[in-house]
Amino acid sequence: MSKLPVILVVDDDDMNIAMAKSILEMKVRAEILTTTSGAGCLDILQKRQGAIDLILLDIAMPGMDGLQTLSVIRKNPDYADMKVIFLTAAADKDTIVKASQLKISDYVKKPFIPDDLINRVEKHLYPPIEDQEVNNIFKALDSLGL
Template identity: 40%
Template sequence: MRILAVDDDPVVLDLLKVILKQEGHDEVVVAGSGPAALDILVRDDRGFDVLVLDIAMPGMDGVVLCREIRKLRYYADTPIIMLTAHSDSRSIESAFGAGANDYITKPFDIKGIGIRLQIAERMMAENRITLDINALQSKLDGPEGQHCFALEDAVCLRGVKQHTDVFSLGNYLSTMERYRVDETSVFAGQIQSFDALYRSCTEQELATVLSEVWNSISAAADNTRLLGSYVGSGTFILIAACSIQDEWLGLEPTIKTILAASPSLKKASLGCPVAVVLGRPFRPNASKTKRVKPTFDRARQLLQKRLEMDAASG
């Protein structure tokens, strides 16, 4: 793999080159700042397979740099690994929300970097579906029910804050420190009658629905540090870096109010209001090796239980 490493500390850059060489990666280019990294990415004609960015840099920090890199056509989906201090959990969430896919905590070791690079290679091999929401919302209307992804496909929404792909959301959860797990809530949300929306909406309208639903959930949970992913069939999995048990019952009414007032949804003229149902939040599995799939499965199960309860009562 060809790697670009960005850090304002030349000692860290030298150490990274040594470690990456020991891992078998000889093609490592380094930059000492965000602007220097962007200049390299724009001018380089060979391309990089993985980008390693330090979060805490003066001037343009790693989160801002990550967001700017995602605007570059050829780096919209390139794996980005962040370097961060153990205590800087808020920046980690911001980095994933800006488009990062994984992170390594300092001080780091050879084994840790090797594992994260192996995961990056897996990400490079995956055929991930990405929607540029800003581009789709500016398109002219197309045919109804014809979309670039299947109903059940997981999709990464580019152009909305604090949203990532499901693979990266799993990385975020799996590498979370034990003390942070105890303070974290996971839950799922479902767009009601999404199959009907999928069949009746144009691609532009469906992009509007997905982005407005995500934005409404994020806005309703404005007292939380929220990160989430769209996992297909109208379902989102969400991770809040705090307990939201007390606020949970108030989220749905707030989401409903925000969606009803959305100018974008009104302009789309969907014919029926967009509604969201939320599953009960819970604390993730403590075991790192058994954390991601059991936690995501439980989020879906609790959402399904809520849907069944609503159907039975309704």
């Protein structure tokens, strides 16, 4: 049996964490970890030796904000390609430019729309298969109702 993907939710607002965790646990087969700070995010990454498949990272947090946290993450070559989705209530142009320079995978506007959060998370956890032969097999199975 394969292990579940691991999602780390980082937000300083306990309500946002509870909401994201609840939405994800209902619809996405994954292990969900949470923390309320950028420092906590870095600590979890270190303890798990980077074994995180996706980080949902709030931008606006006291102390180390999401941009600063991601900047530290990207400085580690082992985490250079780690998938990160920013969580944001309002993203101004300057923030979007800075985020894109740090190679974010996506962003989700707060308050969360459950289907939007699920779709964006699944898109990055389970990217489409590019092999046409494999896609044809899936299409055949779908047509058989399997």
